[in-house]
Amino acid sequence: MLAHQHKRNVKRTTFRDCARRCVYCGTSLGLDIATLDHVYPLSRGGTHDPGNLVAACQGCNQLKGSLLPNEFFARYPWAGANFMRYARAVHRTFKRGARRAVSLACAQAA
Numbered sequence: 001m002l003a004h005q006h007k008r009n010v011k012r013t014t015f016r017d018c019a020r021r022c023v024y025c026g027t028s029l030g031l032d033i034a035t036l037d038h039v040y041p042l043s044r045g046g047t048h049d050p051g052n053l054v055a056a057c058q059g060c061n062q063l064k065g066s067l068l069p070n071e072f073f074a075r076y077p078w079a080g081a082n083f084m085r086y087a088r089a090v091h092r093t094f095k096r097g098a099r100r101a102v103s104l105a106c107a108q109a110a
């Protein structure tokens with residue numbers, strides 16, 4: 001398979017697994033405007049493994065930047081809450097981390 005075809009298939013599959021939404025803000029996206037986000041950033045040692053890929057809008061992708069998922073969810077608990085709901089095919093460790101970050105943030109806010 002050609003590299004660009006593979007990439008497109010990965011994006012389509014990821015997009016479908018994420019309920020066609022940005023997993024961080026929950027906004028419905030078209031495939032054309034959706035971006036692929038590496039949950040654990042490539043710049044910090046993340047991989048192209050499908051369990052590390054989610055669909056995100058451009059705004060959230062930029063907001064997250066090179067933050068680790070636990071740093072991002074601690075700072076933006078709403079993103080963690082949506083992530084738990086919509087990122088259905090990611091590694092379970094990410095979901096566990098999101099749950100922890102969100103409950104911690106809620107405890108601190110209370």
Ligand SMILES: [Zn+2]
Nearest residue numbers: 022025057060
């Ligand atoms: Zn978003």
